[in-house]
Amino acid sequence: MRLVTLLAEVDTEKCTGCRTCQKVCPTLAIKVENRKAVVDSEKCRGCNNCEQRCPVYAIKMVKRVNPVRVYVDPSTVDRSEVEALCKKARFNPEQIICYCTETRAEEVAAAILKGADTPEKLSLETGIRTGCKVECIQPILRLLEAAGITPERPDGYQWYGRTPTVWDIPEEIKEKYSHRGFYFDQDIKVLNKVAEGKKSLEEAR
Amino acid sequence: MRKPITPMKPRVSQYGVDPKYVTKRMADYENITSLMLKDLFPDTPDVIFPSDKGVEAIREAAEKALENVDMSMIKPEHSVNICASHHGFTLLGGEPYAELLKTVRDVIARRTGTENIRLRAGVGLRFRETEEYIKSFGLDKYFNGKAKGVAPVDEGIAIETEIGTLYGIKAIYDADWIVHVHNSDVREVHFHRQVDRAVKPFGMSYARIETRSTYHQNLGPRGANFTARAIFNSDFVQKKFAFTVFLNMSPAGVVSVDADNNLYALNDRLTVDGCKYYGKIMTLLGEIDECIVGLDFPCPVPYVFAAGVIYANFTGANVDLFDLDGPLPPYTWYTEAFYGKDGKPLIDNVPPVNPAIKMVVHNYAWGGYPSAFFSNHCPTIVVGREQADLLNRDPQNLQYMEHAVIADNLDAAMEFAYRVAKTDKVIIFDGAVGGINVSTSLAKLLLEKAPIVSKRVDEELLPKWLKQRGINPDILK
Ligand code: SF4
Ligand code: SF4
Numbered sequence: 279m280r281l282v283t284l285l286a287e288v289d290t291e292k293c294t295g296c297r298t299c300q301k302v303c304p305t306l307a308i309k310v311e312n313r314k315a316v317v318d319s320e321k322c323r324g325c326n327n328c329e330q331r332c333p334v335y336a337i338k339m340v341k342r343v344n345p346v347r348v349y350v351d352p353s354t355v356d357r358s359e360v361e362a363l364c365k366k367a368r369f370n371p372e373q374i375i376c377y378c379t380e381t382r383a384e385e386v387a388a389a390i391l392k393g394a395d396t397p398e399k400l401s402l403e404t405g406i407r408t409g410c411k412v413e414c415i416q417p418i419l420r421l422l423e424a425a426g427i428t429p430e431r432p433d434g435y436q437w438y439g440r441t442p443t444v445w446d447i448p449e450e451i452k453e454k455y456s457h458r459g460f461y462f463d464q465d466i467k468v469l470n471k472v473a474e475g476k477k478s479l480e481e482a483r
Numbered sequence: 484m485r486k487p488i489t490p491m492k493p494r495v496s497q498y499g500v501d502p503k504y505v506t507k508r509m510a511d512y513e514n515i516t517s518l519m520l521k522d523l524f525p526d527t528p529d530v531i532f533p534s535d536k537g538v539e540a541i542r543e544a545a546e547k548a549l550e551n552v553d554m555s556m557i558k559p560e561h562s563v564n565i566c567a568s569h570h571g572f573t574l575l576g577g578e579p580y581a582e583l584l585k586t587v588r589d590v591i592a593r594r595t596g597t598e599n600i601r602l603r604a605g606v607g608l609r610f611r612e613t614e615e616y617i618k619s620f621g622l623d624k625y626f627n628g629k630a631k632g633v634a635p636v637d638e639g640i641a642i643e644t645e646i647g648t649l650y651g652i653k654a655i656y657d658a659d660w661i662v663h664v665h666n667s668d669v670r671e672v673h674f675h676r677q678v679d680r681a682v683k684p685f686g687m688s689y690a691r692i693e694t695r696s697t698y699h700q701n702l703g704p705r706g707a708n709f710t711a712r713a714i715f716n717s718d719f720v721q722k723k724f725a726f727t728v729f730l731n732m733s734p735a736g737v738v739s740v741d742a743d744n745n746l747y748a749l750n751d752r753l754t755v756d757g758c759k760y761y762g763k764i765m766t767l768l769g770e771i772d773e774c775i776v777g778l779d780f781p782c783p784v785p786y787v788f789a790a791g792v793i794y795a796n797f798t799g800a801n802v803d804l805f806d807l808d809g810p811l812p813p814y815t816w817y818t819e820a821f822y823g824k825d826g827k828p829l830i831d832n833v834p835p836v837n838p839a840i841k842m843v844v845h846n847y848a849w850g851g852y853p854s855a856f857f858s859n860h861c862p863t864i865v866v867g868r869e870q871a872d873l874l875n876r877d878p879q880n881l882q883y884m885e886h887a888v889i890a891d892n893l894d895a896a897m898e899f900a901y902r903v904a905k906t907d908k909v910i911i912f913d914g915a916v917g918g919i920n921v922s923t924s925l926a927k928l929l930l931e932k933a934p935i936v937s938k939r940v941d942e943e944l945l946p947k948w949l950k951q952r953g954i955n956p957d958i959l960k
């Protein structure tokens with residue numbers, strides 16, 4: 279769930295049409311048209327990315343008169359499908375996957391099951407990746423992959439690709455570095471326990 | 484009773500309130516005293532900064548450390564990126580780190596003949612933070628306009644590693660050579676667990692969002708920092724890496740400047756020093772039985788400092804964060820993720836947030852880092868409507884104020900805190916240099932416990948921590 283209270287506003291006097299904002303917007307809400315950036319207020323999720331990266335400080339965040347609440351209610355889709363999708367991506371459905379918006383895996387899974395098939399649509403519909411814009415791209419890509427979806431990359435820097443997980447690390451790499459203080463197998467136990475539900479952590483010591 | 488140490492001044496920043504709103508500091512109260520680290524732990528190392536010499540001591544130490552570094556690979560026609568991070572500027576007012584960056588630039592220019600030396604300064608989650616530091620420390624002028632703040636959402640570059648493809652920030656690597664200039668302050672022990680501390684920026688402030696998300700979501704609470712090692716080990720980075728220079732930090736200040744062509748050799752030295760210098764004070768803070776916490780420093784909530792330790796580490800001080808046998812710290816993003824909708828952990832045995840924290844008085848701390856976990860788990864009073872408004876406007880803190888109350892001023896906040904928390908012990912995270920500002924009651928407790936903690940760390944904990952990191956404890960002899 280995300281309450282959107284802000285809106286990006288472009289100072290067209292300052293804007294040089296460089297497209298930086300367009301390349302970093304997680305919901306594709308800002309586009310350069312006729313050499314000036316234009317914000318689609320319906321799609322802007324108030325994340326500040328454009329404002330923080332515009333090289334000439336042409337963007338200001340303004341308060342929305344009517345804040346918008348975005349949320350995909352997981353109870354509106356089949357629970358077993360939500361659980362299966364989360365499990366495949368190795369998440370507990372209740373696990374938080376976006377710390378800024380407290381978005382849980384089940385909400386993103388539900389949005390995917392309802393048809394959102396890109397990180398951008400997921401950001402638009404759930405608000406995920408509109409806080410810090412950094413930490414939650416991998417859970418998004420993992421859940422999409424678990425649903426058998428290979429999203430097309432937008433023509434910007436929004437995201438490049440899914441990266442390895444701890445389950446993907448080859449045995450020889452684990453062995454090579456475990457004496458340096460990297461506890462890969464023990465971490466796998468912790469993460470598996472979370473994905474599986476309420477279990478003791480003791481075994482992961 | 485020692486007078487309080489002067490707290491770090493508020494800083495003008497888009498991420499915090501205007502300093503004019505910080506009208507009173509927690510250290511201003513009569514019952515607040517200070518303890519110097521040397522008084523708590525007589526083996527606290529001597530420091531070169533702060534000292535009478537000022538930042539000149541940093542320049543001298545850096546020049547000396549660089550004498551043993553090979554720069555012959557850098558030719559006069561080559562470009563060099565000096566890679567930096569925001570974090571260094573939050574230490575001791577920022578001047579020592581700024582001076583180190585300037586010195587490294589000067590030495591490279593003098594020894595190699597190149598003038599194409601750029602500063603590339605990465606950030607945490609406040610994308611313009613280093614831009615602010617670059618301006619306030621005059622680094623843009625010093626680097627002849629070639630100083631740039633870079634962010635994890637900027638254009639990326641794929642890096643093939645031994646675990647698969649990860650992504651770096653293109654501008655970090657757009658030179659013939661890179662020089663890694665950082666500091667050894669342990670800071671986020673809850674995240675990196677003091678494993679490969681010196682390598683971390685390759686997986687963090689020099690990295691794209693995909694990599695940072697790998698660190699915090701795809702690996703695990705004890706393996707996360709491997710992301711950094713994977714990137715640093717890649718052929719791509721190895722071909723560009725020239726050398727590294729670090730401020731070797733202790734909670735009391737800058738101990739020395741260390742430099743090396745081999746990052747892992749420097750990493751091993753600083754792993755030992757970090758455990759040694761920070762282990763005692765972190766363990767001691769874990770002995771506090773009850774307290775009111777004051778946040779009073781120009782940084783986001785988890786990063787405010789007391790005795791060189793950040794508040795995020797204090798929220799986990801009920802657990803030994805250096806001990807790798809512990810699967811989960813009380814605070815880390817993995818831990819935060821594992822709390823379900825009913826507010827309870829999804830698995831058993833998740834250590835609670837430090838139960839000694841009875842109340843938090845947020846007198847001055849910034850937004851720009853997802854901090855709702857802290858106000859959700861510790862009763863919090865925010866001083867001043869302006870600060871509450873700032874947090875409410877921050878996309879990373881939309882829920883922070885849902886769990887906090889607002890006081891008009893610090894006096895009202897303290898009165899409420901004493902009444903509700905029912906303790907007179909106060910610890911202030913205000914960046915006091917060389918020591919810590921605490922209430923007289925807490926000072927008494929810390930002085931009593933310090934010798935016991937010191938012995939335990941020396942004899943039991945430090946050897947264990949080193950062994951867990953593949954370092955022979957005999958190195959201490
Ligand atoms: S980043 Fe700034 S200057 Fe560039 S197009 Fe967007 S608003 Fe205009
Ligand atoms: S969603 Fe973010 S990046 Fe996109 S227009 Fe709105 S504030 Fe700017």
